[in-house]
Amino acid sequence: MLVIPGISSHRSLPNQKPKKTPKILKKLLILLLGIVVVSAITLASGYTLVYIPAQKLVAKALDLKGETQKLKNAIDNKDLKDAKVQIDNLKNKLSIFKKDTQQFSYLTKIPYTKTYFDDSQRLLEIGEIGLNTGEIVIKAIEPYQDFLGLKGSATNSMKTTEDRITFLTQSIEGLLPYMDSIETNITNIDLKINEIDINKYPETIKDVPVRKYYQQVREILSETKNLIQNGRPILSKTSWLLGKDNPRNYLVIFQNEGELRPSGGFWTAYATIKMDKGKVIPGTASNIYDLDDKLQSTTPAPRLIKSYHINVPYLNLRDSNLSPDFPTDARVFLEKYYQIMGKQPKFDAVFALDTNLLVDIVKVLGKLDTRVGTFTAEPDKRCDGCPKIIYDLEWISGRPRNFIEKDRKGFLGPVMQALLANAMGSEKSKMPLLAQAFINNVIEKHILVFFPDAEIQKSAELINIAGQISNVASNIDYIHLNDANFSSAKSNIFIRQKIKHEINVKNGTVEHKITVTYTNPSPASNCNLEKGDLCLNAPKYRNLFRWYVSPNSKLIKMTGSEVEPVIYDELNKKVFEGFYGNKYPLYAETSSKTSIQYTSSVPASQNYTLLLQKQPGTKPIDYELFVNGQKFQAFVWNSDKTIKLSL
Numbered sequence: 001m002l003v004i005p006g007i008s009s010h011r012s013l014p015n016q017k018p019k020k021t022p023k024i025l026k027k028l029l030i031l032l033l034g035i036v037v038v039s040a041i042t043l044a045s046g047y048t049l050v051y052i053p054a055q056k057l058v059a060k061a062l063d064l065k066g067e068t069q070k071l072k073n074a075i076d077n078k079d080l081k082d083a084k085v086q087i088d089n090l091k092n093k094l095s096i097f098k099k100d101t102q103q104f105s106y107l108t109k110i111p112y113t114k115t116y117f118d119d120s121q122r123l124l125e126i127g128e129i130g131l132n133t134g135e136i137v138i139k140a141i142e143p144y145q146d147f148l149g150l151k152g153s154a155t156n157s158m159k160t161t162e163d164r165i166t167f168l169t170q171s172i173e174g175l176l177p178y179m180d181s182i183e184t185n186i187t188n189i190d191l192k193i194n195e196i197d198i199n200k201y202p203e204t205i206k207d208v209p210v211r212k213y214y215q216q217v218r219e220i221l222s223e224t225k226n227l228i229q230n231g232r233p234i235l236s237k238t239s240w241l242l243g244k245d246n247p248r249n250y251l252v253i254f255q256n257e258g259e260l261r262p263s264g265g266f267w268t269a270y271a272t273i274k275m276d277k278g279k280v281i282p283g284t285a286s287n288i289y290d291l292d293d294k295l296q297s298t299t300p301a302p303r304l305i306k307s308y309h310i311n312v313p314y315l316n317l318r319d320s321n322l323s324p325d326f327p328t329d330a331r332v333f334l335e336k337y338y339q340i341m342g343k344q345p346k347f348d349a350v351f352a353l354d355t356n357l358l359v360d361i362v363k364v365l366g367k368l369d370t371r372v373g374t375f376t377a378e379p380d381k382r383c384d385g386c387p388k389i390i391y392d393l394e395w396i397s398g399r400p401r402n403f404i405e406k407d408r409k410g411f412l413g414p415v416m417q418a419l420l421a422n423a424m425g426s427e428k429s430k431m432p433l434l435a436q437a438f439i440n441n442v443i444e445k446h447i448l449v450f451f452p453d454a455e456i457q458k459s460a461e462l463i464n465i466a467g468q469i470s471n472v473a474s475n476i477d478y479i480h481l482n483d484a485n486f487s488s489a490k491s492n493i494f495i496r497q498k499i500k501h502e503i504n505v506k507n508g509t510v511e512h513k514i515t516v517t518y519t520n521p522s523p524a525s526n527c528n529l530e531k532g533d534l535c536l537n538a539p540k541y542r543n544l545f546r547w548y549v550s551p552n553s554k555l556i557k558m559t560g561s562e563v564e565p566v567i568y569d570e571l572n573k574k575v576f577e578g579f580y581g582n583k584y585p586l587y588a589e590t591s592s593k594t595s596i597q598y599t600s601s602v603p604a605s606q607n608y609t610l611l612l613q614k615q616p617g618t619k620p621i622d623y624e625l626f627v628n629g630q631k632f633q634a635f636v637w638n639s640d641k642t643i644k645l646s647l
Helices: 023-076 080-109 111-144 161-194 210-235 288-295 303-308 326-341 355-365 388-398 412-424 428-443 454-462
Strands: 248-256 266-276 279-287 349-354 368-370 373-375 447-450 476-485 496-506 509-520 543-549 554-559 566-570 573-580 590-599 608-613 621-627 630-637 641-645
Touching: 023 080, 080 111, 111 161, 161 210, 210 454, 210 641, 248 326, 266 288, 279 288, 279 412, 288 326, 326 349, 326 447, 349 355, 355 368, 355 388, 355 412, 355 428, 368 412, 373 388, 428 447, 447 454, 476 509, 509 543, 543 590, 554 573, 573 590, 630 641
Parallel strands: 248 349, 476 608, 496 621
Antiparallel strands: 248 266, 266 279, 349 447, 368 373, 476 543, 496 509, 509 590, 543 573, 554 590, 566 573, 608 641, 621 630
8 A cells, every 4th residue: 555644544443533634735735736737737738839939949040050150151261241241141130039039038937947048148149249249350350351361352462571561560550449349248248158057057958068168168258358358468569569669679589399398498599680660680590509608607507407407517598498487487598698698789578489380381381492491391201200391400400410510500590580581471372371370379389478578578478478377366276287308309299198187076175186198109219329310209208297286285196207296386386296217218109107186275166267278389288178077078288278167
């Protein structure tokens, strides 16, 4: 028999009155019966009152999706005129769609469904604001569509390099009046999307990862908002940077990321450039060893050099970029340069470039003709498929010689000057491709800049073009991996990295476990100098690795280091330092792993934010992120990335 608490399931005994059903239970039974009846009526009427209108709305939504694809195609085809037409079409259809949704406004009177209806209206408003923003952007860039490589009427012949630089300046400065409207729209979108509680929605709906897409949109909005808000001071300085009022003097440092160092690569050479009214005037160019010869350093090597470098008793300028913070390293370089060469001229900025920029521009140009040879970016078998220009430059600078050549890397200055001249003098169709290559290299930190002027430097750091270790709010978690190749030839040309990052929350505490796999798939070079071969891939790779994480974080465990972890505070971060290479090096054609496990000082929250800050000069890294045992995201880590989670 079925027994229901409070109701007797058997007949009453003699001389005993049946017990009455308690009032509270009666009320519960009546309530349950009422819910069943209402549900039945809703299901019966829902087909005509909800389902059919909803189906019609879904059909219109799919139509909107098709119109959105047309807009995307117009943008992909760089057709500004068609993009304007598609935006107009979308605005009209979105307006009609929004009106159609009002037939479901009665849902706002039902507590459970109210928030879902409100979210739908927020999303439609976001769409409207987004289309308005698109119209503003088109209006801003329309006068320069020809220069930008967009389809449309010609705007300027721009036959000379100076003409192009002047026109580029006007283009950038012409965008400034539109920035206020764009910033306001982006801020409104950001506010509205943050009003949506994504946690009340399932992880996926019909195989669409809803929460994942939501978090990605928040990340993109955050980065876009930061770029727009903080980019204006630099954009407004365009004329200043190009020396329209007075000549500007720049120092360029060449970093070889094939021998990875904390700021992005081994400091191999330098050049000076003057910019006068948009005209580039080359100055001196030489290798870093020339400066070290003049410096004759007697400064004892610091701890990092003593501990991990080989037979280097003094601190040379070429080894001075020990900080992962490029502004710190740039100040060191400027101080030593002025000490050696004097303070005339005084530099207005220091740029650091690595060979990735060189390769990307040569890919667009097809080839680069210089006084030291012709370079291409075609794969070269001699370095296991690396770009030919990389092998050629390494051969020119590093081939074994039976004579002393002091200025082995002096050719880099003229090569860069030829690169600039070829790029700015190239045919018009290549200009947008060159611009995109330049922007990508800035975002991926193959180009860094330091301004001695504190106000301009602050702007550069705010838009993240200075290679700084960022100071973040105390409620934002932070991670930066920094590797340094000490005396392992140019092995970083070949080495690849892969990261598995596991985030687990225990009692409100965020625990990170990060495993890095280093793989050197290529055979070792013959490093016998007497044989005359080029030594690029060292048989054994030696690596100093440092994790910069949120202050007050606590290390649980480190693996893959042959030394005990060194823990200290630096640059407002907690540092976990390890090393491998003497006892357990990474051999050519093998892999090795390191890992750290630690608890963060930033607690779990519904709005948990993590900044992953990329090291300059590194190759793209395959990155897998797991949250509480579930795979959350896989991406290529090639630039700084902000991740937002609900923990």
